[in-house]
Amino acid sequence: MAVYKRGYQRYRGPLTGRWTRFMVLPRNAWRSLYQQRLVLLLTMLAFVWPILCAGFIYLTNHATLLQGLEPEFRQFIQVDGRFFAIFMYVQAGFAVFLAALAGPGLIAPDLANNALPLYFSRPLPRWSYALARLTVLVGMLSVVTWVPGLLLFGLQVGLAGVWWFQANWTLGAGMFAGFLLWLLVLSLVAMASSAYVKWKIVAAAVSLAFFFILSGVAEMIDSVFRVTWGHIIDPAWSVNQVCRALLGIEPPEGPGAVASVLALAVLVLLLVVVIERKLRPVEIVS
Amino acid sequence: MTGPAVVFEGVSKFYGEVLGVNRVTLSIPPGITSLVGPNGSGKTTLMNLMTGLIHPDRGHILVREIPPRDPEALMRITGYATQYDTAPRWATGFTFITTGLLLFGFRRAEAEEKAWKALERVGLTGAATRKVAAYSKGMRQRVRLAQAIAHDPDVLVLDEPLNGLDPLVRAETIDLFRSWAAAGKHVILSSHVLQEVDLISDQVVLIANGTIVAEGKIRDVRDEIDEHPSQFLVRCRDASALAARLFGEEHITEIRLTDDRMGLLLMTRDPERFARALGRIALDGYGIEAVVPADENVDAVYGYLIGGQ
Amino acid sequence: MRLETPVVELENLKVRLGRREILRGITCRLGVSGTGKAVGLLGPNGAGKSTLIMTLLGFLRPSAGRARILGFDCQRRMGEARSRLGYMPENDSFIGEMTAVAFLRQMAELSGVPPDAALEKAHEVLFHVGLGEARYRELRTYSYGMKQMAKLAQAIVHGPELVVLDEPTNGLDPAARRRMLTLIGEMKETGMSVLVCSHLLRDIEQVCDEAVILKDGAIVHHCNLEADRRSNRRFVELEVTGDDRNLRAALPEIGADGVPEGGGRWRIVLPAGVELEAVWGLAARQNLLVRKLTHRRDTLEEIFLKAMGHLAHTPGEGAGAGLAGDP
Numbered sequence: 001m002a003v004y005k006r007g008y009q010r011y012r013g014p015l016t017g018r019w020t021r022f023m024v025l026p027r028n029a030w031r032s033l034y035q036q037r038l039v040l041l042l043t044m045l046a047f048v049w050p051i052l053c054a055g056f057i058y059l060t061n062h063a064t065l066l067q068g069l070e071p072e073f074r075q076f077i078q079v080d081g082r083f084f085a086i087f088m089y090v091q092a093g094f095a096v097f098l099a100a101l102a103g104p105g106l107i108a109p110d111l112a113n114n115a116l117p118l119y120f121s122r123p124l125p126r127w128s129y130a131l132a133r134l135t136v137l138v139g140m141l142s143v144v145t146w147v148p149g150l151l152l153f154g155l156q157v158g159l160a161g162v163w164w165f166q167a168n169w170t171l172g173a174g175m176f177a178g179f180l181l182w183l184l185v186l187s188l189v190a191m192a193s194s195a196y197v198k199w200k201i202v203a204a205a206v207s208l209a210f211f212f213i214l215s216g217v218a219e220m221i222d223s224v225f226r227v228t229w230g231h232i233i234d235p236a237w238s239v240n241q242v243c244r245a246l247l248g249i250e251p252p253e254g255p256g257a258v259a260s261v262l263a264l265a266v267l268v269l270l271l272v273v274v275i276e277r278k279l280r281p282v283e284i285v286s
Numbered sequence: 287m288t289g290p291a292v293v294f295e296g297v298s299k300f301y302g303e304v305l306g307v308n309r310v311t312l313s314i315p316p317g318i319t320s321l322v323g324p325n326g327s328g329k330t331t332l333m334n335l336m337t338g339l340i341h342p343d344r345g346h347i348l349v350r351e352i353p354p355r356d357p358e359a360l361m362r363i364t365g366y367a368t369q370y371d372t373a374p375r376w377a378t379g380f381t382f383i384t385t386g387l388l389l390f391g392f393r394r395a396e397a398e399e400k401a402w403k404a405l406e407r408v409g410l411t412g413a414a415t416r417k418v419a420a421y422s423k424g425m426r427q428r429v430r431l432a433q434a435i436a437h438d439p440d441v442l443v444l445d446e447p448l449n450g451l452d453p454l455v456r457a458e459t460i461d462l463f464r465s466w467a468a469a470g471k472h473v474i475l476s477s478h479v480l481q482e483v484d485l486i487s488d489q490v491v492l493i494a495n496g497t498i499v500a501e502g503k504i505r506d507v508r509d510e511i512d513e514h515p516s517q518f519l520v521r522c523r524d525a526s527a528l529a530a531r532l533f534g535e536e537h538i539t540e541i542r543l544t545d546d547r548m549g550l551l552l553m554t555r556d557p558e559r560f561a562r563a564l565g566r567i568a569l570d571g572y573g574i575e576a577v578v579p580a581d582e583n584v585d586a587v588y589g590y591l592i593g594g595q
Numbered sequence: 596m597r598l599e600t601p602v603v604e605l606e607n608l609k610v611r612l613g614r615r616e617i618l619r620g621i622t623c624r625l626g627v628s629g630t631g632k633a634v635g636l637l638g639p640n641g642a643g644k645s646t647l648i649m650t651l652l653g654f655l656r657p658s659a660g661r662a663r664i665l666g667f668d669c670q671r672r673m674g675e676a677r678s679r680l681g682y683m684p685e686n687d688s689f690i691g692e693m694t695a696v697a698f699l700r701q702m703a704e705l706s707g708v709p710p711d712a713a714l715e716k717a718h719e720v721l722f723h724v725g726l727g728e729a730r731y732r733e734l735r736t737y738s739y740g741m742k743q744m745a746k747l748a749q750a751i752v753h754g755p756e757l758v759v760l761d762e763p764t765n766g767l768d769p770a771a772r773r774r775m776l777t778l779i780g781e782m783k784e785t786g787m788s789v790l791v792c793s794h795l796l797r798d799i800e801q802v803c804d805e806a807v808i809l810k811d812g813a814i815v816h817h818c819n820l821e822a823d824r825r826s827n828r829r830f831v832e833l834e835v836t837g838d839d840r841n842l843r844a845a846l847p848e849i850g851a852d853g854v855p856e857g858g859g860r861w862r863i864v865l866p867a868g869v870e871l872e873a874v875w876g877l878a879a880r881q882n883l884l885v886r887k888l889t890h891r892r893d894t895l896e897e898i899f900l901k902a903m904g905h906l907a908h909t910p911g912e913g914a915g916a917g918l919a920g921d922p
Contacts, residue, residue, distance in 0.1 A: 008719050008720060008722070008723035008781075009719070009785075010751075010754040010787070011703075011708055011712065011716050011752070011753055011754030012754055013708070013709070013712055014709070015678055015706075015707030015708070016704075016707050016708070016709050020709075021704070021705060021707060024701060024704040024705050025701075025705070028697075028701055109690050109691060109692055110690060112691060113687055113688065113689050113690060113691055113735075114686055114688045115688055115689060115690050117652075117654070117682065117684045117688060118682070118684070118688055118702060118749060119705065120652075120654065121652050121677060121680060121681075121682035122677055122678070122702070122705045122706045123674050123675075123677040123678045123706065123707065124677075124705055125674070281652075282649050282654045282655060322769075323768075324768045324769075324770060325738065325739065325768050326738075422640050422641070423640075424640045425640075446766070449765070449766060450762075450765065450794070451640075451794065452638070452639040452640045452794050453637075453639075453794060453796055453896060453899055453900075454639050454899075454900070454903055454905065455639070455640070456794070457900075478766070478767060478768050478769055478772065479795060479797075480769050481797050558884065561836070561884040561885055561886060562884060564885065565875065565878060565879050565884060565885055566879070568872065568875035568885075569876060569879060571872070573871075573872075574871070574875070574888075575871055575888075575890065576889040576890060577885060577886075577887055577888045577889070578887055578888075578889050579886065579887060588769050592770075593770070
């Protein structure tokens with residue numbers, strides 16, 4: 001017979017590496033986010049359009065099925081830049097709402113009760129923490145944007161053949177890059193509103209409103225001053241420009257792709273600065 | 287009973303279903319009285335009742351003959367420093383106190399003079415023109431104290447007034463309390479630091495689960511607790527031999543040797559007989575270096591009556 | 596051959612906050628890593644205790660000089676140091692929507708504990724600090740005392756070598772305070788070094804082996820409490836019942852001297868060669884019952900007041916001076 005004198009024993013085992021530690025926050029966040037019904041529902045809904053698009057791709061590649069249609073119509077049903085653009089618009093829309101759902105819970109809970117010192121007294125540098133939070137959103141949004149996008153692209157390549165790939169690989173790359181840009185902007189805006197706004201619903205509203213308001217203001221500037229450069233302040237518009245340029249479609253009137261990229265770079269920088277100010281373990285009050 | 291008292295008679299207060307205090311009867315004389323008890327035991331409720339912020343569901347309260355239902359009269363003689371750490375955003379230390387005094391009806395000149403005096407007494411004159419929001423924790427504690435004393439009240443009710451103060455300021459504040467007690471005022475404070483309660487209080491009120499568990503001077507309270515024999519700690523060179531000798535005394539109920547075998551922890555039913563016996567035995571060369579009563583302090587009494595809940 | 600690494604090592608450390616210099620060139624070595632001792636950090640408000648802790652944790656940069664914690668430079672090698680550290684902040688610090696177990700598990704994993712071990716340790720530590728029954732509840736439902744314990748739990752869950760505690764007993768009721776101090780003692784027994792910052796000198800006295808007193812950004816006193824615990828045998832506190840009016844006159848009979856403090860309490864100085872037995876004999880002859888008799892050592896409070904300049908000599912020093920045969 002033995003009496004076990006167990007109780008609390010100090011942990012003396014091996015420590016995990018940097019990447020495992022980095023992924024702790026994203027893993028936990030994903031686990032708790034996907035337990036929310038709304039998030040799950042929205043994610044699933046976001047797959048409806050890709051599935052429809054997949055059907056479309058199948059159709060266009062099986063000419064026999066299109067026998068009975070007019071030639072002009074057949075011209076219309078092509079897997080080209082416009083097709084991917086429409087795909088991107090829809091998915092980008094879902095991404096906005098998902099970001100608004102998932103964003104508020106990113107940083108606000110840590111700030112609400114002063115938990116940052118607990119994080120930063122651990123081997124977790126500030127930039128690592130911020131990047132981990134960013135990863136949460138970017139990961140979630142990727143699942144509904146470029147992942148199905150690239151799958152569709154792959155499907156088209158598979159059905160249409162290598163020659164199609166050689167002619168149109170820019171479409172795939174452009175879609176990927178365009179989505180990434182949109183995700184980056186979305187995620188940073190969501191993070192910033194989570195860092196500055198305590199209440200989740202308000203934070204969600206703010207991250208949505210950010211885009212709508214800027215869009216509205218851009219329109220106002222354009223109509224009041226009768227110019228076309230108003231849209232430079234509209235990030236959604238800027239991303240749109242860039243995507244259209246990458247996909248090779250006609251851009252609408254207004255600042256070109258290069259100007260848009262610059263505007264977006266400025267926005268990203270501003271957001272990073274704004275977020276960094278909130279991630280301090282020590283508040284210095286003068 | 288010397289002087290006017292703060293009296294509770296059969297007072298009960300409930301917040302809906304939640305218990306505040308349950309049938310409390312108490313008479314607090316002037317001097318420094320400490321309220322001691324676990325969190326949620328009813329200390330803050332008692333203080334709010336005393337200062338008229340809430341009214342009892344049952345029973346009467348009289349603060350120096352004034353019932354709390356006469357707020358005009360009551361507020362003039364009581365000063366309350368709560369544990370809640372909020373002040374208006376716009377307030378500097380000075381304006382915080384002056385505004386309060388203006389509400390009392392003092393004219394501006396008099397209010398400002400009193401405010402300065404109060405700030406002097408707590409040692410905040412240097413920071414008086416800075417915003418309260420920029421104060422450190424200890425400074426906010428002191429400014430709350432200052433606003434409680436500015437109008438020269440007779441009854442001071444202070445909720446954990448020493449919390450967050452560094453040892454120097456603690457000592458100064460305790461001197462302040464003593465000077466008020468000497469002037470015949472009531473200083474009623476709550477504290478968790480039992481050693482300090484021991485040192486500064488004239489009487490102690492132990493409260494748990496919304497009822498008064500004990501009140502009075504600490505030694506009297508201890509003496510009244512029959513169920514527990516008195517504990518003493520004895521250090522001596524030859525502890526086992528001393529223990530053997532002490533076991534022969536019939537008022538001793540238990541003796542324990544300390545780990546280093548140079549001391550005894552013993553329990554006796556009769557402290558006076560024990561002192562007499564020890565005085566005799568000490569002359570027989572056991573090398574008794576120290577005798578200390580182990581449980582005549584608030585800490586021990588707290589442990590007996592309230593325990594580790 | 597292992598050199599003894601001090602827990603904290605400062606070399607002319609200067610730290611600024613905004614325009615004000617808070618720490619003005621501090622040099623010291625505190626503690627020895629791995630020996631399970633506790634160091635107390637004391638000082639009035641504004642002395643720089645929090646600033647020092649923030650610098651040691653790497654949250655603030657020194658403007659001059661060096662700071663090392665567990666041998667790691669606080670500016671350059673904090674990444675390695677932090678997996679061996681635990682920190683319990685003074686203010687409220689928790690994540691409301693997480694349960695205690697989830698919270699501790701995440702914190703353990705962030706400190707480098709593998710995921711399955713992290714879950715085990717989370718439960719173990721929660722039981723150990725007394726939050727066993729409440730561990731599946733969200734932290735925002737916890738009472739103040741429970742949140743303090745949860746803060747302590749997250750500081751030790753990953754088995755750090757050094758734990759930094761900022762006002763650990765602040766606001767705790769007596770039972771919780773006792774539990775906290777006991778826990779700190781147990782932590783020391785497992786070999787953890789502890790750095791405690793507190794205003795409650797009794798707590799520091801009870802738990803720490805070494806204490807450092809800061810004032811205006813400089814160290815004014817560094818005492819070894821363990822050594823001080825060896826009592827000053829010549830300085831005695833006596834409390835008697837009975838008529839003690841003649842005691843003062845009678846003390847020279849045994850060669851001693853003393854001062855009454857009222858209520859039967861006396862402070863007596865015994866010169867060399869006079870044994871305590873003489874005091875017992877004297878009490879017996881005066882028909883006095885001895886209630887309390889103890890050697891007095893300088894309490895931390897007296898040491899503190901002297902360091903602050905409020906006391907010219909601590910009583911222990913005064914007693915010693917009177918006996919050394921000074922002219």
